[in-house]
Amino acid sequence: MSKKIGVIVFPGSNCDHDAYHAMKHVMNAETKFLWHKDTDLTDIDLLIVPGGFSYGDYLRSGAIARFSPIMNSVIEYAEKGNPVLGICNGFQILLESGLLPGAMLHNEKLRFVCKNVNIRVESTRSLFTTSMKKGQVINIPVSHGEGNYFIDDDGLTSLEENDQIAFRYCDQNGNLTEESNFNGSVSAIAGITNKEGNVLGMMPHPERAMEKVLGSDDGKLFFDSVFDRLQIA
Template identity: 50%
Template sequence: MKAAVIVFPGSNCDRDVQVALQNRMGTAPHMVWHRETTLPKTDLIVLPGGFSYGDYLRCGAMAANSPIMRAVIAAAQAGTPVLGICNGFQILIEAGLLPGALMRNRNLKFICKDVHLRVETTDSIFTNRFNNGEIIKIPVAHHDGNYFADDETVKRLKGEGQIVLRYCDNEGETTDVANINGSASNIAGIINEERRIFGLMPHPERVIEPLHRGTHGAMIFDSLMEALA
C-alpha cells in the first residue's frame, strides 16, 4: 500500500497528510511535485489542503491545470482512488472530477473548529470502518467550503448515496446552525459515481491520535488500508 501526495506551490497540509499516511499505513507516501507529468506507481492519490497558488483566481482553479493533474485525472479515470482534502476537494471540483462548486463560507469568514459530521454512507473505500449514521468529529479550516450544486445534482448525489459526510449537531441532526458554511444539504464531503474519488472539507489528517483530541480522522485512512491493502 503506497500513496502519492501531490504537492502544489502553496500546499500546506502536505506534510500533515504525509505523517498521517505513514502513521496509519506504515509506509511513507511518494511526494510528487506539481510540475511532474507522470505519477509513480501508486494505490492512492492524495490532494492535500492548503492554498495552492495562493487561492488566487479561484480556490483550486490554477492547481487543477498544473502539469501533474493530467496524470492524476487519467489515473482517477482508470480507477486509482483519489482523496481530496479541503483545497484538494476544491481542486477535484475545478478539475471536473467531482460535481458542484465550493463557494465562500456563508459568514464570509475563515472557520477553524471541530465540527460534527454524520457518516451518510459506509459503502465506500474511505468510510467502511464507520457505522452508518455514525456521528464523528473532525476539524475544518477553510474560507471557501460552502458546497453548491443545482437541485438536480444534489438530488442525484442523495439518490446515489454519493453524499458521504454532512455537517450536523452533536446529536446527529443536520440543522441549519450546524451547517457551518452554508453548504447545500449540509454537504461536507462527496464521492463520485464509481465511488473511488472522495472530496471533503474537514481535515482527517489532523485527528489521528489521542493528543489531537480525537481519532476519527484515522478511521478514514484505516478504511482505505482495509480496502486497498
C-alpha cells in the same frame, strides 16, 4: 510489493506535511511527495490531494492548480478506478478538474472558520467509508474560508440518487441543524464521492485527527477503510 501513498505538493500547499505525517508515521505506510510538475503515478496506490492555498487561491480556490501538469495524470488515475482523496483545497481542486460535481462558494458568513466540527456518515459504499456505520458521528477539524458547497437542484438529486453524499455537517447527536451547517453548504454537505466511489472530496481534515493527543483520532477511520480494501501496510 509494498503499497505506496502519494501526496501532491502544489505551490502554496500547507497541509501536505500533515498528510505525509499521517500516512508515514501514524499509518506506517510508504509515502512520498509528488511535485505538481510530476506526471508519473504508476507506483501510487492511494493519491492524496491535500489542503492549503494552492497558488495562493488566486482567481478562486483550486482554479489554477487544476491546470498543473500533474492533474491530467490525476484524472487518468481516477478514471481507472484508483483511489483519490481530496481534502479541503484538494476537494476544491477535484471540483475544478471535473472529477467531482458542484462548486465552492465563500462561507455563508464570509469568515474563515478553523475549529472541530461533527460530521455524519451518509454512505458507506466508497473505498473510504466501508469501516464506518451509516449515521455514525465523527469529530474532525475544519479550516477553510470557501467551504460552502453548492450544486443545483438537479445535481443534488443526482447525488442523492447515486448515494454520492458521503458526509453531512451535524451536531454531536447527529442532527442536522442550522448552527451545525456553519458554512451554509447545500443540504449540509461536507463530502461527496464520484459515482464509482473511488474519489472522495471533503472539506474537513481527517489527517489532522489521527492521534488522540491532538483531540481526536477519528480521522483514522477514513484510512482504515481504504487501507483494508487495498491491503496497505
